[in-house]
Amino acid sequence: MQLAQASTALRPAATQQRNLAAARVQQRAAGALRSLEVLGVPVAARRACRPAAAGRPSSMAVVAVAAEAAKPTILVAEKLGKGGVDMLKEVGTVDCSYDMTKEELLAKISLCDAIVIRSATKVTREVFEASKGRLKVVGRAGVGIDNVDLAAASEVGCLVVNAPTANTVAAAEHGIALLCALARNVSQADAAMKDGRWERNKWVGVSMVGKTLAIMGFGKVGSEVARRAKGLGMTVVAYDPYASAEKAAALGVTIVSMDEALSRGDFFSLHMPLTPNTKGMFGDDAFAKMKKGARIVNVARGGVIDDDALVSALDAGVVAGAALDVYEVEPPPADNPLVGRPDVICTPHLGASTKEAQEEVAYEIAEAVISALKGELTPSCVNAPMVAPEVLKELQPYTTLADGLGRAAVQLVEDSGFADVFITYHSPRGDDLDTRLLRAMVVKGILEQITTSQVNLVNADLLAKKRGLRIVETVVPSDGDAVLREIEVAVGAGKSKFSSAVAPSGRITVAGTVKADNPFLTRIGNFDVDLALEGEVVMVRQTDQPGIIAGVSTEFAKNGINISFMSVAREARGTQAIMAIGVDETPSAEVVDAIHKIPGVQEVTTFSEKRAA
Ligand SMILES: NC(=O)C1=CN([C@@H]2O[C@H](COP(=O)(O)OP(=O)(O)OC[C@H]3O[C@@H](n4cnc5c(N)ncnc54)[C@H](O)[C@@H]3O)[C@@H](O)[C@H]2O)C=CC1
Numbered sequence: 001m002q003l004a005q006a007s008t009a010l011r012p013a014a015t016q017q018r019n020l021a022a023a024r025v026q027q028r029a030a031g032a033l034r035s036l037e038v039l040g041v042p043v044a045a046r047r048a049c050r051p052a053a054a055g056r057p058s059s060m061a062v063v064a065v066a067a068e069a070a071k072p073t074i075l076v077a078e079k080l081g082k083g084g085v086d087m088l089k090e091v092g093t094v095d096c097s098y099d100m101t102k103e104e105l106l107a108k109i110s111l112c113d114a115i116v117i118r119s120a121t122k123v124t125r126e127v128f129e130a131s132k133g134r135l136k137v138v139g140r141a142g143v144g145i146d147n148v149d150l151a152a153a154s155e156v157g158c159l160v161v162n163a164p165t166a167n168t169v170a171a172a173e174h175g176i177a178l179l180c181a182l183a184r185n186v187s188q189a190d191a192a193m194k195d196g197r198w199e200r201n202k203w204v205g206v207s208m209v210g211k212t213l214a215i216m217g218f219g220k221v222g223s224e225v226a227r228r229a230k231g232l233g234m235t236v237v238a239y240d241p242y243a244s245a246e247k248a249a250a251l252g253v254t255i256v257s258m259d260e261a262l263s264r265g266d267f268f269s270l271h272m273p274l275t276p277n278t279k280g281m282f283g284d285d286a287f288a289k290m291k292k293g294a295r296i297v298n299v300a301r302g303g304v305i306d307d308d309a310l311v312s313a314l315d316a317g318v319v320a321g322a323a324l325d326v327y328e329v330e331p332p333p334a335d336n337p338l339v340g341r342p343d344v345i346c347t348p349h350l351g352a353s354t355k356e357a358q359e360e361v362a363y364e365i366a367e368a369v370i371s372a373l374k375g376e377l378t379p380s381c382v383n384a385p386m387v388a389p390e391v392l393k394e395l396q397p398y399t400t401l402a403d404g405l406g407r408a409a410v411q412l413v414e415d416s417g418f419a420d421v422f423i424t425y426h427s428p429r430g431d432d433l434d435t436r437l438l439r440a441m442v443v444k445g446i447l448e449q450i451t452t453s454q455v456n457l458v459n460a461d462l463l464a465k466k467r468g469l470r471i472v473e474t475v476v477p478s479d480g481d482a483v484l485r486e487i488e489v490a491v492g493a494g495k496s497k498f499s500s501a502v503a504p505s506g507r508i509t510v511a512g513t514v515k516a517d518n519p520f521l522t523r524i525g526n527f528d529v530d531l532a533l534e535g536e537v538v539m540v541r542q543t544d545q546p547g548i549i550a551g552v553s554t555e556f557a558k559n560g561i562n563i564s565f566m567s568v569a570r571e572a573r574g575t576q577a578i579m580a581i582g583v584d585e586t587p588s589a590e591v592v593d594a595i596h597k598i599p600g601v602q603e604v605t606t607f608s609e610k611r612a613a
């Protein structure tokens with residue numbers, strides 16, 4: 001009765017948690033417009049609603065349309081908890097197609113903006129190629145991302161997000177379950193009884209209390225296993241080259257070298273990810289260093305153990321038994337040398353498979369996928385640099401500026417091209433300024449003018465490198481309360497369309513700042529200007545003499561072009577001057593020509609802060 005009451009009492013709390021998760025998602029949705037601008041991560045709908053021939057709509061416009069018309073298509077390729085699927089349905093068209101063949105996946109993927117997978121689906125380079133640029137988010141409903149080609153994802157600017165925390169306890173509990181089963185031959189004894197045999201002497205086990213458990217990989221799962229093993233009275237040591245000894249000590253765990261772990265462990269529990277470094281980590285060499293009669297549990301990934309080496313170690317009695325949840329190939333082929341052995345107990349990759357964990361994983365991944373589709377940098381993005389939310393918030397207005405300056409600089413380049421981009425940040429933070437986001441936005445501004453690639457924080461550096469751009473960043477310490485006083489973007493181009501944009505350094509140079517959250521152009525070449533960095537900009541170089549401003553504005557007025565901002569700067573009275581004019585409508589070639597013909601005007605150029613077509 002009491003238990004029933006307790007569980008009823010708990011239910012509203014769980015519901016509340018769901019509501020909170022939904023509210024979080026809604027809150028994020030509200031911030032989506034801004035985030036899109038920040039990262040330039042195109043929402044799925046961006047492609048869907050992009051007009052075929054017309055100029056590319058701004059991200060803002062796209063989102064507005066997106067919300068109305070084109071919902072992203074989200075392919076759920078493996079079983080996902082209903083709560084998560086429902087969350088995804090609120091923002092997109094969800095296609096739950098489980099157990100697809102590779103060919104079916106390849107055929108479907110170009111219709112999908114996001115895919116949600118578990119460990120069985122391999123998202124290979126071939127899959128990204130088949131998606132033809134449409135796939136923007138891979139959501140791994142779990143931890144291990146060894147089944148996703150991260151390099152290929154990054155190259156195409158696809159965000160990969162995972163659910164790093166929701167199945168930690170489930171995996172740890174399964175590790176402990178296998179540890180106990182291994183020590184006490186639970187599986188073998190159970191199989192014998194079901195086979196009609198009562199074998200009390202055959203299945204005598206070993207005790208765990210007082211024994212040493214060596215945890216290999218002391219991350220989230222490893223430390224939860226440690227906590228539980230301490231409760232069983234075991235001595236716990238851990239090998240993890242990246243773990244904090246203090247954190248381990250707080251749990252009563254000693255961090256040791258790999259060799260020490262190998263020589264001390266009576267039991268081993270593996271919890272490192274599968275990476276090129278950990279692949280085959282438990283091979284002949286490692287087994288040779290173990291105590292005779294050690295037992296090993298693998299709830300991490302099959303590939304970290306070399307199967308043949310384990311077979312030899314079992315045959316030699318170095319390893320007394322193994323418990324495996326994961327396999328190099330899943331499901332393991334019939335000729336797998338380990339599965340059929342009586343000294344090996346096996347489960348079919350069940351570590352994360354509890355009802356509770358799967359419900360939570362589904363919410364965690366749905367939230368991450370939705371936020372990634374909206375262009376937000378989710379904390380669980382595994383192929384983009386982590387930018388803390390507070391940094392993101394602080395830098396947001398400057399990201400628009402950085403994007404705009406990159407866009408302006410590249411449009412001032414005369415045909416010859418360029419390879420060097422110099423970005424100078426004037427900031428009171430000095431070297432503490434996190435410039436990754438700003439650099440990505442400058443690169444995005446530049447590349448979006450000259451390529452059709454979608455550029456975002458994930459692939460900006462990579463695409464810049466591929467285009468042979470060399471980005472040189474300098475942070476100049478400055479005064480002031482704002483995080484940044486000015487950003488300057490200079491490109492080492494041979495020639496500019498607007499000669500006054502070339503600074504004494506010989507580089508096309510533009511600089512800007514943020515005023516009241518809006519980006520402003522403050523310098524072109526060697527001229528100080530003051531112009532909102534938005535829409536169309538007309539640059540005019542003239543002799544400093546009366547009447548030119550009137551002539552230029554008359555020309556705009558005649559053609560129904562509204563001036564939004566104007567800034568005039570000169571070297572000295574009666575010498576060279578420039579006008580930077582923000583206009584609401586794009587001036588035609590005829591208007592530009594007419595301005596050029598005004599006596600005293602030497603050159604005219606335009607650039608656009610709108611996205612390139
Ligand atoms: N069987 C199952 O269903 C599940 C399996 N897993 C597996 O468990 C692994 C661990 O998961 P978490 O603890 O959540 O990840 P985590 O990232 O929190 O921990 C991994 C730890 O491994 C350490 N590590 C990396 N390279 C190492 C090396 N060469 N030697 C020793 N340690 C190394 C890292 O420093 C980190 O502390 C995952 O990568 C996943 O493959 C996770 C959940 C469920």
Ligand SMILES: O=C(O)C(=O)COP(=O)(O)O
Nearest residue numbers: 118119141142143144352
């Ligand atoms: O989260 C992990 O890394 C797991 O191994 C769990 O895999 P699964 O989602 O159960 O296929």
